Amino acid sequence: MSEEKEVHNPIKIDPEVCVKCNLCDWICPGDLIYKKEDDRTTLPEVKYPDECWYCGLCQSICPVDAIKIIFPEEMINCKTDVRSLLGKDVE
Amino acid sequence: MSWTELETDVLVIGGGVAGCMAAIPALEEGLQVTILEKGKVLDHCGSVGCGVDHYLTIMDSGPEWDTPEFLIKHVPELTDGIVDLEVTSKLIHQMPRVLKKIESFGVNFKDPRFNDYYRLKSFGLPGTYHINFDGTEFKKHIGQQVRKLKGKVLTRTMGINLLEKDNKVYGAVAFNFRSGEWYAIKAKSIVMAAGEVNRLSKNASGMPFDSWHCPFNTGDAHRMAFNAGAILTNMEFVETTLTPKGFSAQGLNALVSEGAHFVNKQGERFMFKYDEKGENARRAVIADAVINEYLLGNGPIYADCRHLPSDVLDHMEATLQIDRYTMPAFYEQKALKFRDEPVEVSISELSIRRSGVYFRGSGLAVDTQGHSSKENLFAAGDCASVSGGIAGAAVLGHISGEGVSAHVKKLNGAKLPDFDSEEINRIKNENEHHLVASGMNWRAFEDKTREVVSDYIGVRRSSKSLELAMQTLSALAANELEMKADDLHGLMRVNETKSIRLSAEVMANAAMARTESRTGSSHFRSDFPETNEKDWKKFVLVSKEKDRMKINFSDASDSLASTFNRGS
Numbered sequence: 001m002s003e004e005k006e007v008h009n010p011i012k013i014d015p016e017v018c019v020k021c022n023l024c025d026w027i028c029p030g031d032l033i034y035k036k037e038d039d040r041t042t043l044p045e046v047k048y049p050d051e052c053w054y055c056g057l058c059q060s061i062c063p064v065d066a067i068k069i070i071f072p073e074e075m076i077n078c079k080t081d082v083r084s085l086l087g088k089d090v091e
Numbered sequence: 092m093s094w095t096e097l098e099t100d101v102l103v104i105g106g107g108v109a110g111c112m113a114a115i116p117a118l119e120e121g122l123q124v125t126i127l128e129k130g131k132v133l134d135h136c137g138s139v140g141c142g143v144d145h146y147l148t149i150m151d152s153g154p155e156w157d158t159p160e161f162l163i164k165h166v167p168e169l170t171d172g173i174v175d176l177e178v179t180s181k182l183i184h185q186m187p188r189v190l191k192k193i194e195s196f197g198v199n200f201k202d203p204r205f206n207d208y209y210r211l212k213s214f215g216l217p218g219t220y221h222i223n224f225d226g227t228e229f230k231k232h233i234g235q236q237v238r239k240l241k242g243k244v245l246t247r248t249m250g251i252n253l254l255e256k257d258n259k260v261y262g263a264v265a266f267n268f269r270s271g272e273w274y275a276i277k278a279k280s281i282v283m284a285a286g287e288v289n290r291l292s293k294n295a296s297g298m299p300f301d302s303w304h305c306p307f308n309t310g311d312a313h314r315m316a317f318n319a320g321a322i323l324t325n326m327e328f329v330e331t332t333l334t335p336k337g338f339s340a341q342g343l344n345a346l347v348s349e350g351a352h353f354v355n356k357q358g359e360r361f362m363f364k365y366d367e368k369g370e371n372a373r374r375a376v377i378a379d380a381v382i383n384e385y386l387l388g389n390g391p392i393y394a395d396c397r398h399l400p401s402d403v404l405d406h407m408e409a410t411l412q413i414d415r416y417t418m419p420a421f422y423e424q425k426a427l428k429f430r431d432e433p434v435e436v437s438i439s440e441l442s443i444r445r446s447g448v449y450f451r452g453s454g455l456a457v458d459t460q461g462h463s464s465k466e467n468l469f470a471a472g473d474c475a476s477v478s479g480g481i482a483g484a485a486v487l488g489h490i491s492g493e494g495v496s497a498h499v500k501k502l503n504g505a506k507l508p509d510f511d512s513e514e515i516n517r518i519k520n521e522n523e524h525h526l527v528a529s530g531m532n533w534r535a536f537e538d539k540t541r542e543v544v545s546d547y548i549g550v551r552r553s554s555k556s557l558e559l560a561m562q563t564l565s566a567l568a569a570n571e572l573e574m575k576a577d578d579l580h581g582l583m584r585v586n587e588t589k590s591i592r593l594s595a596e597v598m599a600n601a602a603m604a605r606t607e608s609r610t611g612s613s614h615f616r617s618d619f620p621e622t623n624e625k626d627w628k629k630f631v632l633v634s635k636e637k638d639r640m641k642i643n644f645s646d647a648s649d650s651l652a653s654t655f656n657r658g659s
Binding site for chain 1: 129130131132134247268269292293294295296297298300301302305306307336337338340382385386390391392415416417420421424425437438440545546547549550551552553555556559580583584617
């Protein structure tokens, strides 16, 4: 694995607001959010933040609006030259 | 024995729209249905995660364009002649019936502003076939129907191998990546509905999971079916779309159907140079035009909505979040107001799906019952040879569900083979080895695949580039058994990574075989830049024979089913 900068966590869960209900774990299509079941004392953990699709389903289902999706710089202020995605000329 | 053995009449792999719509008729017929689903719920579409905002359908509302016959007549031009007309005709004929059925589940397709269907024209279709609606709850109703009919769902469970004996499929091996439980599931028939191939190439953000369609759809159906000997077709074609630069998300249909323009850096509205329909051209043509503009040095390209009337802009703004919930947040965090300023766009990453045209799907070749070339194996949705977005998934799903029900009934209780414990053990051991292996991490392995696809198989190809790609992908395959997973979740990703690599290899082989160009950048060979109507009105068929990739061809004027030899 390449050595990297800190992984951006797109799923910000406010620990003060979260009611520790499990719905975000339940709905995540990518199996990223892990929450101990039937336990109202532990917070959900975003275990694989770099695998987030930015679909926002966790935010949409949260009953108390404890989740906010934060886009990273690479997405908000994307500097990639689109031509770099269009293949290489091979003689 | 260290796995759980289950038996069911019908096993459905993938709980998206196609899978659920296939399960429903089988359940209605009183058959036992088990669905394997990598997610935890059936409430959201497999491909887009959230709801849907467009649904393509015939409604028989009166005008000629709204009849199946009219649309079918236009299918050859929509697909550049490479399409299974027999299956597509059936799908189009079934559209009104399936629409009514979905409405009976509680889905409201009407626009509350008019208490009527709001239908729009887009993507080169010869009529206003797309119902624009608030489909936030669309899939929830379909999922609820499956539960109501007592379909059994194994969630957080991934199917990885099909089981076969005497050339017939009789089950699958799967595992739950939360609990680590392994399953051997015997089924009279199986419906593959695991979607398209994503995470296949690089995108603008450089983040592999930032993808237009669901990044957890990774060609698992293609891999399982290919390894079991089923024929895959149209695998040479790639699909891309336009996305706001930096965020690969849905939304092009809403933009073009509501009247947005695309302009280049000179402010030129260029689409009419490429197609007389302008922004209403097929998705493949729009993407190709933008690719060309970038290659000509005319980038950046922008989507411009500023000329649209305020009620249209209001509607666009109000519906922005339907098929991607986070789109408003993206614009907000970017501090960009699409009403007042042009939005810079990029082409998205590539996928193997339906190459930017309706009805030409890339995946398992199927007949008019959804039955693949392999006995007892059916398919629907974006992994099947006829595909058409959400509606295509719903309708072909339903067709496959009826097809599989009739097939299972015809089998008339024939006894299924005993489980091949040796084979199941082999699969399980091979997988568990990844948890202790010391080879390349799945992320690095996948990055390598994406690099090869982007650079050598993507939107510009030649025999040399494809040769290079095939060499690299074969070399990667040699390291596959040593790929490393950190945990059970990682083991699921390892399997996805294998599916992505194999799909890329199939694509490279199919692209090498098609020595012409067709449908713009969906298959552009720089060494064969012309479309060759004389020799290439053909399907490229890829299958596995004696552990090798075998390429065959068939005339596109014949159905794919005419090539099937199920040997039973």
